[in-house]
Amino acid sequence: MVGPKRHILPLILISLAAFIFYTFHQSSLPSSIPESNPNFTLQNPIPNPTPISPTNNFTFVIKLLAYNRLDSVTRCLRSLAAADYLGDRVHLHIYIDHFVLSDDASSVDQKLRDSHRIVEYVDGFDWRFGEKVVHYRTGNVGLQAQWLEAWWPGSDDEFAFVVEDDLEVSSLYYEFVKSLIVNFYYNASNYSPFIFGATLQRARFVPGKHGNKLQLDDQTRLFLYQLVGTWGQILFPKPWKEFRLWYDKNKAKGIKPFLEGMVTTGWYKKMGERIWTPWFIKFIQSRGYFNIYANFLHERALSVSHRDAGVNYGKTAGPDSQLLEERSLDFNILEMQPLSSLKWFDFCFREVLPGKVVKNLEELGALLHTLQQQNSIFLVNLIGVSDAVARNLLCHFERLNIRNYILMAPQSDSLFDLARRGHPVINVDQFISSVGLHKLTSQGSRFETIKGILAKAYVIKKCIENMYNTWVIEGSMLLTSDLMLENGDLKDDFSIANNLELFYARSSSSSKKIWTTDFVSKVVAMADSLSGKDSASHDSLSFVHVVTTLLEQNGARIRRVDETSFGLKIGSGNVSKSSLGDKKFVYWSTEMEMDSIQKRLEELNLWGIDSDLSCTAVVCHSS
Structure with a gap:
């Protein structure tokens, strides 16, 4: 009987070891498959873990x-x-x-x-x-x-x-x-x-x-x-x-x-x-x-x-x-x-860079390095702008082959949807918080206006530092031509159109000298001061008004643009495509109803989205 026992003992030990290994291995596996994350974005990718097997229902x-x-x-x-x-x-x-x-x-x-x-x-x-x-x-x-x-x-x-x-x-x-x-x-x-x-x-x-x-x-x-x-x-x-x-x-x-x-x-x-x-x-x-x-x-x-x-x-x-x-x-x-x-x-086989959401100055600098190597950038203010108007504007950017732009708006599902489609966006709420502006005294709707003013000021400063000219435009404007390709005659450092909130800052040594000192701090102080006055009008509490006042105090040369010469204002009356002529943009009051905006733009053949808020055309421009 001694011989057989000697053979059985190793088998028992091997079986015991196999059982321990199997038990440990099974306990290390996930008990269930994690559900797919519907909020996943490319903004904050996490390391790729060990692949998980499909569920039993696969x-x-x-x-x-x-x-x-x-x-x-x-x-x-x-x-x-x-x-x-x-x-x-x-x-x-x-x-x-x-x-x-x-x-x-x-x-x-x-x-x-x-x-x-x-x-x-x-x-x-x-x-x-x-x-x-x-x-x-x-x-x-x-x-x-x-x-x-x-x-x-x-x-x-x-x-x-x-x-x-x-x-x-x-x-x-x-x-x-x-x-x-x-x-x-x-x-x-x-x-x-x-x-x-x-x-x-x-x-x-x-x-x-x-x-x-x-x-x-x-x-x-x-x-x-x-x-x-x-x-x-x-x-x-x-x-x-x-x-x-x-x-x-x-x-x-x-x-x-x-x-x-x-x-x-x-x-x-x-x-x-x-x-x-x-x-x-x-x-x-x-x-x-x-x-x-x-x-x-x-x-x-x-x-x-x-x-x-x-x-x-x-x-x-x-x-x-x-x-x-x-x-x-x-x-x-x-x-x-x-x-x-x-x-x-995309369908043109252009590379799309999804998930470009800027939350602070460091991310803004990184974003600027990913844009095309052109001289100018459009900064588009979408605060208070409807999704339909914003999407229509982007369809026209595609038609005009405007690739250098940044959209700024408060945090929303619409903003993140634009980002995941490859449009560079600034989350104004997080961006303003990151630069330490929590001490502002403004409240309510005026605070929303001030956030937009300050975000524009910081972005322009960063653009000038990175040698970009900057066009600041409102979502209540629609370009009909590429201003960046036609601004050769803009020799002044700054150009404005008061009624449009249109602002242009040229990247030059003189503008850089002004903007990169304590200029932004002065913008913050003046905007906050104006917001606290009951008599502050809409015109005075605006980006163009604040910045123009401070630039003039610094002795900067500012060119005034007559918006009626370059743009066509649309309102309640009918318009025709012939009335557009050689205007470089159309614009409208922020109080105008959405249905009226769409109707007037359709009359000008400038409404380029469908009922899904997607572009009615794909326009390819070879790289």
Whole structure:
């Protein structure tokens, strides 16, 4: 009996050690998956923690859209079945559109045979990874309905991989997709509600007319791009539901997905409801959403379209990319960078820098270094300005290719939404608090006015220190030309238009000498003093009045601008485009009703937003 005991003892010790290791390992794992953080912004990225596994409710469904191409369906299904699904349960739903019924009896039999051959093949196809569902339509619905009706998410943990039948996927695709979902959906530090999914196709198209070329450096593996990818798109559940409801509302009201300046709008005008992408593109532009793309170099991708003859191609064009397989891997395909380090690109393939919210002088200095290397900056005061007017102003900035601007407004959801779309903003509340102005005696509405005055003064000082000329304009102004390109005759250090609160400060040695001493402190003192006087009028408690008074005391030369010569004031009366002439801006009273502002600007063809408060056009200016 001694011999057997000697053999049993080591086994007991090994089993005990394994139990202790297993218990410790299990206790170190999170007990539940943290919910996605809906307030996540790029302002304060936190280090990328260890990736978290999806919840037990994680569901992945392949949505294969087929029509009348048996060879295409065969190739697609075989490639899907050859992928490594890591032991996960993955479902396959196949949608076979019916051929168009016609009076041509001679072709009906052949079309029936073709359709039935596809149904027979799909019926007999062995899918061992999960459930297989075949939906054979009784009538022809077209490509748009095939996409839009293929999926309604069953939960926030269900993901759809939509595949048209002429696609072929890499055997590596699922491992890569799951890693993306783990890192950018279930990882709270990398989650953004403004990412609608990921595509496996290679980026090869810029839809904005006259946009930049697709150029990425070899180090860029993942990036964000607004364009949806129809050749292997993974859809996230919440944005897709949101899109479907948005689509229903717009379609029911007869609103078309027109977005001027986009190639896809031309497609829609030609093909109409045969295609769905213009609808989704308009939705993306409205919401400011982005898609995850991969850059595998050498024209490689995890999904390849063979571009077989069909709705999109009159004749077969052949594969658009090289299929990336394990034998050609020369990098770690599962390496995921944190979201904070990824580049973002719009429909023009211009880089977008989201999350630029300035809260103090140090952040303002950092922001100025990220702006384009032009001589001038627009500082736009949006205090008290409606969202519609602010969005319309930004659409005109895009049209005029004004890229150097900073928006200032109190803290609000609207302000942060502008920032996450890539517009640089100053949170006036936090900015003013950071410079120690809590001792001000002003209260109520006048204090809000003073915050705006002081924020402008500090920003101008910082701009002059960084050698930028500064235009200060109100949200109740709309430019019709780029003043920065036409200010060559502004030789004076300062220019003003009292009634407009329009102010220009040139970066020069003399202006710097004035502004960088104790000038801002004097602005603070004078504004605070005026606010405490009951007799202080609106004109006296204004940025232009305060600064002009102090500049004159310093002997500065100030040029007075006649606003009636350069601008057109709109009011209650009708205006026509001819009345605009060569005016450089239009302006209106802050007391004017929103409906009247919109009506007058529409008459001048200067209202550039839709009911979603998004631009009606995408305007690309090549970098």
